[in-house]
Structures are given as structure tokens and as C-alpha cells.
Amino acid sequence: VTTQPGYPVPDRGATFAGADVEQLPLLEENGFLIDLDAVPKETWERAAILWLNYPNNPTGAVAPVQFLHRAAELSREYAFLLACDEAYSELWFDTPPHSALEVRAEGNVAVFNTLSKRSSMTGYRSGFVAASIVAWNDEEHVERTRDAYRRKREALLPTLAGKGVRVAGGGATMFLWLEVPGDEPSEEFAARLLEHGLIVSPGTFFGSAGEGYWRMALVPTEAECRGAAEILEHAL
Structure with missing residues (x-):
């Protein structure tokens, strides 16, 4: 069981392994959380793994601890693995997010x-132990990383607000999850920005529930993010 809009790798991995995949929608009216108690009992009975990703890519949403408690309870009740991808757990702007580690004793939690x-070390993972030990024990560079993403975010938000673009997502990760202005399909909107030299991801790249949204990644330099704000000023 996976969620969408979402990072596509859990779906693809399950498909490659020959498993059936059921996607549950993350809706803005639910804070981009699964309505766990609205999921049919039959889905939980068939489930082997429930993949959660909070802080969430692409929406930036964070999960309240009560949500994690309930997910862990369900994993115990129906004997499935609650697999929590917390890759963005240390990229937040206001309040540190909760972790499923807080509810690990209540269910089958990984x-x-x-x-x-956290360390901008794509490809290292934790398999490279020497690099991992150094990076996991150093919190100063994580604070610098968070601050860099905060500055990039703040470089874009005034222009987006001035153009009436609503931030639909939450306050974590390295992404801005935004509502597409008007009724323009998200892929057409992204293509229009591309014509101005700005690359963004249409919400449908993350599943059909992403229609009506678009994602900006705060990975370029701060100067490039300010340049993106100038492009948006003229393109929107």
C-alpha cells in the first residue's frame, strides 16, 4: 500500500517484486494524510507493507504523532509492516517533525x-560506514543545510504570494508544493514555465491525485532561486 502523489520508487519496487500495489490518495483537505480509518478492512487484511513518507515528498506535509500512533496500531492489528521513509526528517522550517520511531513499540515499524x-550526500546512504559515522555525528552541518533551504524558500515566497500562488503543502522538506493558478492542467502549466527557462514538476508526475498542484525544488543556489523568483514575476 502506497500513497499518491508520492515518490514513485515504493510502487515500482513492489511491482518489480510481483506484488499488487494499491495507492491511497493524499488530499489537501486531510492535510495530505491518509484517512486511515476510511480505508476498507479488506485492504489492510491483504496488505504486506504500508509505505509512509513524512515529511512528505512532494507536499512537504508532516504527520502528527496521533496519526503515527494509529498507523502503528493498524500494523499490529493486521500484521503488516509499517515502512516509514523519513529521508526529510531534518529539513524543516518551524517545528521538528515527529518520527515513527516514537511509536516503534506499538506495531511492526521500520x-x-x-x-x-540531511547531509546532501546523495549516493552515500548509510552503507558507506566511514562517511556515515562522521555525517551522523555532526549536527552543525545539518543546521547550515536547513538554514540554506530556509533562505531559498524565503527568496521565492514573496513573489509567489504576490502572484496569488497558494502554498498548499507543509513546512518541511526541500520542496514547495503549490496550487496551480486557475484551471490550467498542471503539465501545461509546467510546460509554460519551461518556456521561460524555469523547470518545475507538475503534480501529476507524482500520481493523478497531484493534478492541480506543482512542485518547486529548493536545490539550486540561493542566487538561482532569486532568479527563479524574477522569472515567476514575469511568467505568472
């Missing part, structure tokens, strides 16, 4: 993390 986001 939490996955990586150096690729």
Missing part, C-alpha cells in the same frame, strides 16, 4: 533514513 538529504 524507519528508513539517509544522509542524502
Whole structure:
């Protein structure tokens, strides 16, 4: 069981392994959380793994601890693995997010993390032990990383607000999850921005539930993010 809009790798991995995949929608009216108690009992009875990703890519949403408690309870009740991808757990702007580690004793919980986001060490993961030990023990560079993403975010938000673009997602990860202005399909909107030299991801890249949204990644330099704000000023 996976969620969408979402990072596509859990779906593809399950498909390659010959498993059936059921996608549950993340809706803005639910804070981009699964409505766990609205999921049919039959789905939980058939489930082997429930993949959660909070802080969430692409929406930036974070999960309240009560949500994690309920997910862990369900994993115990129906004997499935609650697999939590927490790659963005240390990229937040206001309040540190909760972790499924807080509810690990309540169910069948496995939490996955990586150096690729907190330490900008994509490809190292934790398999490279020497690099991992150094990076996991150093919190100063993580604070610098968070501050860099915060500055990039703040470089874009005034222009987006001035153009009436609503931030639909939450306050974590390295992404901005935004509502497409008007009724323009998200892929057409992204293509129009591309004509101005700005690359963004249409919401449908993350599943059909992403229609009506688009994602900006805060990975370029701060100067490039300010340049993106100038492009948006003229393109929107």
C-alpha cells in the first residue's frame, strides 16, 4: 500500500517484486494524510507493507504523532509492516517533525533514513560506514543545510504570494508544493514555465491525485532561486 502523489520508487519496487500495489490518495483537505480509518478492512487484511513518507515528498506535509500512533496500531492489528521513509526528517522550517520511531513499540515499524538529504550526500546512504559515522555525528552541518533551504524558500515566497500562488503543502522538506493558478492542467502549466527557462514538476508526475498542484525544488543556489523568483514575476 502506497500513497499518491508520492515518490514513485515504493510502487515500482513492489511491482518489480510481483506484488499488487494499491495507492491511497493524499488530499489537501486531510492535510495530505491518509484517512486511515476510511480505508476498507479488506485492504489492510491483504496488505504486506504500508509505505509512509513524512515529511512528505512532494507536499512537504508532516504527520502528527496521533496519526503515527494509529498507523502503528493498524500494523499490529493486521500484521503488516509499517515502512516509514523519513529521508526529510531534518529539513524543516518551524517545528521538528515527529518520527515513527516514537511509536516503534506499538506495531511492526521500520524507519528508513539517509544522509542524502540531511547531509546532501546523495549516493552515500548509510552503507558507506566511514562517511556515515562522521555525517551522523555532526549536527552543525545539518543546521547550515536547513538554514540554506530556509533562505531559498524565503527568496521565492514573496513573489509567489504576490502572484496569488497558494502554498498548499507543509513546512518541511526541500520542496514547495503549490496550487496551480486557475484551471490550467498542471503539465501545461509546467510546460509554460519551461518556456521561460524555469523547470518545475507538475503534480501529476507524482500520481493523478497531484493534478492541480506543482512542485518547486529548493536545490539550486540561493542566487538561482532569486532568479527563479524574477522569472515567476514575469511568467505568472
